[in-house]
Structures are given as C-alpha cells and as structure tokens.
Amino acid sequence: MTDAIKKSLRESKTARWIALAIVAFTMFTGYLFTEVLSPLKPLVEKDLGWDSSDFGTVTSAYGWFNVFLVMLILGGIILDKMGVRFSAIMSACIMVVGASMKYWAISSEFADVRILGLSQQVFYAGIGYAIFGVGVEIAGITVSKIIVKWFMGKELALAMGLEMATARLGSFVALFVSPFVAEAMDVSKPFLFGVILLVIGLIAFIVYNVMDVKLDKEIDADKLKTEEEEFKLKDIGFIISNRGFWYIAILCVLFYSAVFPFYKYGPDLMVNKFGISDRWAGFIPSLVPFGTILLTPLFGNLYDRKGKGASIMILGAVMLIFVHIILFLPGITNVIVAAIDVIVLGIAFSLVPSAMWPSVPKIIPEKQLGTAYALIFWIQNWGLMGIPFLLGYVLEKTNPGVAQAKQAGEEVVYNYTTTWMIFVVLTMIALVFAFLLKAEDKKKGYGLELPNIKR
Numbered sequence: 001m002t003d004a005i006k007k008s009l010r011e012s013k014t015a016r017w018i019a020l021a022i023v024a025f026t027m028f029t030g031y032l033f034t035e036v037l038s039p040l041k042p043l044v045e046k047d048l049g050w051d052s053s054d055f056g057t058v059t060s061a062y063g064w065f066n067v068f069l070v071m072l073i074l075g076g077i078i079l080d081k082m083g084v085r086f087s088a089i090m091s092a093c094i095m096v097v098g099a100s101m102k103y104w105a106i107s108s109e110f111a112d113v114r115i116l117g118l119s120q121q122v123f124y125a126g127i128g129y130a131i132f133g134v135g136v137e138i139a140g141i142t143v144s145k146i147i148v149k150w151f152m153g154k155e156l157a158l159a160m161g162l163e164m165a166t167a168r169l170g171s172f173v174a175l176f177v178s179p180f181v182a183e184a185m186d187v188s189k190p191f192l193f194g195v196i197l198l199v200i201g202l203i204a205f206i207v208y209n210v211m212d213v214k215l216d217k218e219i220d221a222d223k224l225k226t227e228e229e230e231f232k233l234k235d236i237g238f239i240i241s242n243r244g245f246w247y248i249a250i251l252c253v254l255f256y257s258a259v260f261p262f263y264k265y266g267p268d269l270m271v272n273k274f275g276i277s278d279r280w281a282g283f284i285p286s287l288v289p290f291g292t293i294l295l296t297p298l299f300g301n302l303y304d305r306k307g308k309g310a311s312i313m314i315l316g317a318v319m320l321i322f323v324h325i326i327l328f329l330p331g332i333t334n335v336i337v338a339a340i341d342v343i344v345l346g347i348a349f350s351l352v353p354s355a356m357w358p359s360v361p362k363i364i365p366e367k368q369l370g371t372a373y374a375l376i377f378w379i380q381n382w383g384l385m386g387i388p389f390l391l392g393y394v395l396e397k398t399n400p401g402v403a404q405a406k407q408a409g410e411e412v413v414y415n416y417t418t419t420w421m422i423f424v425v426l427t428m429i430a431l432v433f434a435f436l437l438k439a440e441d442k443k444k445g446y447g448l449e450l451p452n453i454k455r
Helices: 003-010 012-032 038-047 052-066 071-082 084-107 118-152 154-184 189-216 223-231 235-242 243-257 260-272 288-305 309-328 335-363 366-398 402-407 417-444
Strands: none
Touching: 003 154, 012 084, 012 118, 012 154, 012 189, 012 235, 038 052, 038 154, 038 288, 038 402, 052 071, 052 118, 052 260, 052 366, 071 084, 071 118, 071 366, 084 118, 084 189, 118 154, 118 366, 154 189, 154 260, 154 288, 154 335, 235 243, 235 366, 243 260, 243 309, 243 335, 243 366, 243 417, 260 288, 260 335, 260 366, 260 417, 288 309, 288 335, 309 335, 309 417, 366 417
8 A cells, every 4th residue: 555545535534434424424314214114014914914034034135235136245346346436325315215125015005915925015115125135235334344444544444333323323323213203103214214314325325436536546547447446256256265264164153144134133032922012022122132232342442452352252252142142031031130141241242343344354355355244245135035934933823813913903012032032042053163263363463352552
C-alpha cells in the first residue's frame, strides 16, 4: 500500500469515521427489515392464517438464493472485481426490490391457489425475502471490505463493532416496535415503513460513493485498483484450502444459527412459555441487539488494543451454551429469569462477532477479502436458511393441531422443549470449533491473539 493511500484514506480520522457512519446507517435499515416479521408470528397466525411451517418457510427464505443460486459468492467475486462503490449501489437496489415484493405479498389478498405446496402469499413473501436476503448479505460483505479499506492497522475491530452495533439497533427497533405498529394499523404496515427506510439507506450508499470517489481522486485510482481490487478466480482455491478460514466459517454458521433464529422464534417462545402478551412479544428478545449496541464496540476496542481474539470467541460460545440451556429447561418460566438470560445472550453475541470479523483479514489477503467474506456469509446462510425452517417444522410436528386451535381463538400454547434442543446442540459444536481455531492460530501464527492496532 502506498504512502499516498495511507495518508488520503487511512490517516484522515474525520473522513474514515464519517464514511463508517454513512455505511453503518444503510446496514441499520437492512437489519431492521430483516427482523420486521420476527415478533409478528402470533399476529400473522391470527390475521393471515399462517401456521408455524408457513412462518418457518418465509423466515428461511432469506437464504434461498444465496445458498442454492450461490448469489452470495457471485456477489463477493463482483465486489473484488468491480470494487466497493458498484457493489454498494447494486446491493442496496436489490434490498429495495426484494423488500417491496415482500410488503406487496403481505398486504395483498390472493386466490386459494397453491404454488409448490405453499399459499400464494407465503410463496411470494418468501421470494421477496429471498431477493432481499441477496441484497443485504452483499451489502454486509461490501461494508466489511469498506471498513477494512479505511481502518486496517487502525481501530479495525472498534469500527466493525460500531457498524455491527448500529445494525443491531435496526434489529432492536424492529423487534420492539413492529407489534405496536401492526396492532395500531395492520400487519403489513411495519413492512412498508421498512421499505421506506431502505430507500433512505440506498441514498446513504450513494452519498458514500460520492465521498469515496472524491478521496480516490487524491491518489492514483488505477494503481489503487491494481493493488486492492485485482482478483483472480484461482484465488478461491487459496481461500478454501486455508484451514483457519474453515474454522472461522464453521464457527460463524454455528454461532449465528444459534442467535439469529432466536429473533424469529424468541418472541413466540416468550408468549407460549413465559406468558407474555402478543403486543410485548418482542420486548425481551429485543434486549439481545440492545445489549450488542453497547458492548460490541467495547469488546472490539479491547481486541484492537489487547488482542485475545480467539479467546474472546471461546468465552462467547461458553456463555451461549448456558443461555440456551436455561431457555430449554421446561421448569424455568419466570419472566425476569428470561430477561436476564437474554441480556447474557446479548453479551455473548457481542463477544464473538467483535473478534471474529476483524480476524478474517489476519488470515486472508486484502485483495481476496470480498470473496472470503462472501464464502463465509454463504456458509452462514445455510444455517440462516435451514435452522428457521427446521425449527418451524419440528415445532409444528411436536405440537399437532395447536396452530389451528390458535386460529380458532382457543387459549393453547406451543411446547418448545424439543425445538429448543436444536439451539443447545449448535452452541456445543460451536465451542469445539472455537477451540480448534485457537489451536490453529497457535500453530500458524495468524496473530488472532495479538492487538489489531499497529504501533
């Protein structure tokens, strides 16, 4: 990297923090729309006639195109070939299109005709969410590369932590506010507000692009492209032959599969196991992202200055095991215990990502980062697609007739005991891979236990 690049892009503290704020806002809008449906399971069952399988199908649709059409990997290659500006605008446009289709499906009435065994509403809502999922995941890897571009050798983990905290704020808003908006207006209106915010997020990415072009003009742009964005398909072989990459990728899919699906089913768990009303269903689960808003930057700053990235991931995995065991145990139904447990879940969710994402540039060269992040996100999407579907399927099979009874107005509850065992198993396997990653770091000397800030 030339001195000119360092001075123009990485030594301008004001420029890099403004750039971070702009792109973090767009991720805020993306994460908000991702979780709009999560606290509405009781309402869509009553108002739209869905059952747990329908809900699980739509929530799992997030990963359909990313996984089966490998759109995420294609997006990562586009990012490394075309650069962050093109990928940012492309991803934001895809998010708006997909979100708009999901809103249209939720707000429309359809004839009683089934497509691939699904009602038309569930099918089209799923397709819209799948398109949106492509956009928000590509946006995520694009923003990750943007942050590395501006903060490598500086406050990298703190910057990633602040971006993640802002994104989690979007999850918090969706989980907390959606039920109130749906009850005050109708169940489709939270989706409409989400689409409007995504359009504003697209504008934010456009503003970032203007800023990025201006900064690139201060240096030799062609030289920058050669040094930072040149990518060859054979580089994929280098990435997937790296054992450290696989440990991080597998840890990622296990960890996120034990957290993000909780957003989808946690509100319903609170209603059925802990006796919380439908209106307040998302309140306790909303404490997860609220906790990460405060703690992820703190732990990221700790990693920047003190290191211990692999050890931080081990600690987070251990905490997550205890969290899901408490939620699993049938005899624990106290709301206060649930709230405290979810706060601990937020702490665990702050620990692992604050160390995991800044560790990737220590293992993979910068010119391959877009594709490396895309591959990790692709693997992660198998979990984000499969686990919600599996949870809905198991919940439906272990609670026959409950959805129909709820639609008929009967006071019945779902038994989540068997379903929650899935989370417990995921967290235990995650701990194993956290230890494997630390051992690999000790063997290869990646520096995961060393500080990020170079003095």
